[in-house]
Amino acid sequence: MSVTVLGAGTWGTAITILLANKGKDVILWSKLENEIKTLEADRSYIKNLPGAVLPDSVKLTCDYEYACKTSDPELIVFAVASPFVRSTAHLVSPYIREGQRIVNVAKGIEESTLYTLLDILNEEIPQGNNSVLSGPSHAEEVSRLIPTTVVVASHDRATAEFLQDMFMTDTFRVYTSDDVIGVELGGSVKNVIALAAGMSDGLGFGDNTKAALMTRGLAEISRLGLAMGAKLETLCGLSGIGDLFVTCTSHHSRNWKAGNLIGQGMDTESAMKEVNQVVEGVHCAKAALKLAKKYNIEMPIVEQVNKILFEGKSAREAVSELLLRERRAEHGSMDW
Numbered sequence: 001m002s003v004t005v006l007g008a009g010t011w012g013t014a015i016t017i018l019l020a021n022k023g024k025d026v027i028l029w030s031k032l033e034n035e036i037k038t039l040e041a042d043r044s045y046i047k048n049l050p051g052a053v054l055p056d057s058v059k060l061t062c063d064y065e066y067a068c069k070t071s072d073p074e075l076i077v078f079a080v081a082s083p084f085v086r087s088t089a090h091l092v093s094p095y096i097r098e099g100q101r102i103v104n105v106a107k108g109i110e111e112s113t114l115y116t117l118l119d120i121l122n123e124e125i126p127q128g129n130n131s132v133l134s135g136p137s138h139a140e141e142v143s144r145l146i147p148t149t150v151v152v153a154s155h156d157r158a159t160a161e162f163l164q165d166m167f168m169t170d171t172f173r174v175y176t177s178d179d180v181i182g183v184e185l186g187g188s189v190k191n192v193i194a195l196a197a198g199m200s201d202g203l204g205f206g207d208n209t210k211a212a213l214m215t216r217g218l219a220e221i222s223r224l225g226l227a228m229g230a231k232l233e234t235l236c237g238l239s240g241i242g243d244l245f246v247t248c249t250s251h252h253s254r255n256w257k258a259g260n261l262i263g264q265g266m267d268t269e270s271a272m273k274e275v276n277q278v279v280e281g282v283h284c285a286k287a288a289l290k291l292a293k294k295y296n297i298e299m300p301i302v303e304q305v306n307k308i309l310f311e312g313k314s315a316r317e318a319v320s321e322l323l324l325r326e327r328r329a330e331h332g333s334m335d336w
């Protein structure tokens, strides 16, 4: 049986290569014809995955009926960028059979509904058996066989273990989890903190500042996650702290890059154009702030990032406002 990957961007292509090299028959679909034509011509993704070759066995298509129904895939991987998950799910849903295993590998929260991407899949494809894969996994490194670890989360153990078997290789280690909301939240909200880390670097601040943003950022993600039913171990695991570390410190990270440009004085629109890929932290920032309000959680970094992105506040002013907030204890469990 084959596997279908929806979304022939950087991550979709890297996952396709990983699965094809494991001997799977992979069908790689994109809504964007030019994406498929370029891959057909080059058999590689020269721009974002230099040196990685698409195995000959990979079939490329823009035909979603073939990709999701006719080929009868044992798994469908959702790898489109988060703003397109709903429209893509809506488009393919009529072609998806009852119980079809689907794994989402994109990261984000829908601002208008505050749904996670799995909430969206569950709404648009209720007949699917929908799961999530997340963790510190830059496509550029995965495609170069650099050792990487991720986590798959599902409400049922058999599916989590099926996904673990499907993706695991000697350089790509997969852990299982039952904490779907924890895995989804960590992967999404860390992008907002990565924007802040990039801004800090762009302003010329140092490692102390970035460590502070990452640590206090994790505290914000954890407060929100716990309020939404996530487990603390998950938020401190690969899809939480692991992904937060990699996104805040790696120059592969488009959220860090966009933040860095904004820190240097560029406006949000121009920074997004310059990065030239979907900067998901910008999409997630408003959603995270709305969630904070909904659950009555303090998220001061997320709040300041929103002000910088959407209200024209200067990044320098935002950092000093964070430092000068009302003084407090580091956490709520002091013994005195």
Ligand SMILES: NC(=O)c1ccc[n+]([C@@H]2O[C@H](COP(=O)([O-])OP(=O)(O)OC[C@H]3O[C@@H](n4cnc5c(N)ncnc54)[C@H](O)[C@@H]3O)[C@@H](O)[C@H]2O)c1
Residues within 6 Å of the ligand: 006, 007, 008, 009, 010, 011, 012, 030, 031, 032, 035, 079, 080, 081, 082, 084, 087, 088, 105, 106, 107, 108, 137, 138, 139, 140, 277, 278, 280
């Ligand atoms: N790149 C990575 O290293 C990496 C790693 C882990 C997770 N992810 C996540 O995977 C997702 C995709 O990231 P990426 O790096 O491949 O992004 P990308 O910008 O390289 O690709 C974007 C994808 O969205 C699709 N797309 C664009 N417009 C569309 C439309 N109108 N309708 C349907 N699909 C459309 C494209 O086909 C493409 O597959 C993101 O949520 C990202 O956070 C990326």
